[in-house]
Amino acid sequence: MTGMTGRKAELAENLARVEERIAAACVSAGREREEVTLIVVTKTYPASDVRLLHELGVRDVAENKDQDAAPKAAACADLDLRWHFVGQLQTNKVRSVTSYADVVQSVDRPKLVTALSAAAEKAGRELGCLLQVALDAESGARGDRGGVAPDGIEELAAAVDAAPGLRLDGLMTVAPLAGPYAGRRRAAFDHLMDLSTALRATRPAANMVSAGMSADLEEAVAAGATHVRIGTAVLGVRPRLG
Numbered sequence: 001m002t003g004m005t006g007r008k009a010e011l012a013e014n015l016a017r018v019e020e021r022i023a024a025a026c027v028s029a030g031r032e033r034e035e036v037t038l039i040v041v042t043k044t045y046p047a048s049d050v051r052l053l054h055e056l057g058v059r060d061v062a063e064n065k066d067q068d069a070a071p072k073a074a075a076c077a078d079l080d081l082r083w084h085f086v087g088q089l090q091t092n093k094v095r096s097v098t099s100y101a102d103v104v105q106s107v108d109r110p111k112l113v114t115a116l117s118a119a120a121e122k123a124g125r126e127l128g129c130l131l132q133v134a135l136d137a138e139s140g141a142r143g144d145r146g147g148v149a150p151d152g153i154e155e156l157a158a159a160v161d162a163a164p165g166l167r168l169d170g171l172m173t174v175a176p177l178a179g180p181y182a183g184r185r186r187a188a189f190d191h192l193m194d195l196s197t198a199l200r201a202t203r204p205a206a207n208m209v210s211a212g213m214s215a216d217l218e219e220a221v222a223a224g225a226t227h228v229r230i231g232t233a234v235l236g237v238r239p240r241l242g
């Protein structure tokens, strides 16, 4: 690693450790390493880190707040990166997010689908959409941190199907901290996989399953996740909640 700056060497070391964890989890689950894509969650960290991560081979990054993400994406516009938006999304931010995001992983209500579709059409872009599922939400409700209740998936999927400019790519979840799945991450991810299987029965192309963060990527890979979203384990502990 000679010639690397301190920060680049640190990121390289962290990435190598995460890569080892993903590879080991794939071996344990009898899956090919290629079945799992690492998305690095760069929220609260500067564009210079995104640039270093790109130099280290990262091609998928995620952000959760438009006000931070928009300038970062602009500063990195010369890089071949896929930007994933993973935060709760207000409709008044949709136009901005659509200008840089390739995939919005937090689609959780019909009103947001309508707004994303209009923005994507206007921008002449096709936007990938993951439906965020709140596994602990009551029927018809949304989760505290966003997400549609499992029984709302079909209606939302139909809305995306019918929306010009949008492409239904699959499902995303954050393991619930409370409720029946608290402390049962594997069970939560298994439930998400069942919901994905049901979705793919009628929409085989919607095969992305985004689950697993720094603390629980092994459980997510074991359950069948195709995408893991890793922040802390690559970039370090965030100074503030983000």
Ligand SMILES: *Cc1c(COP(=O)(O)O)cnc(C)c1O
Pocket (backbone or CB within 6 Å): 041, 043, 064, 086, 087, 174, 212, 213, 214, 215, 229, 230, 231, 232, 233, 242
């Ligand atoms: C911050 C965040 C992550 C990454 O979490 P870490 O614990 O830092 O790995 C993943 N998904 C979402 C939706 C996030 O907001």
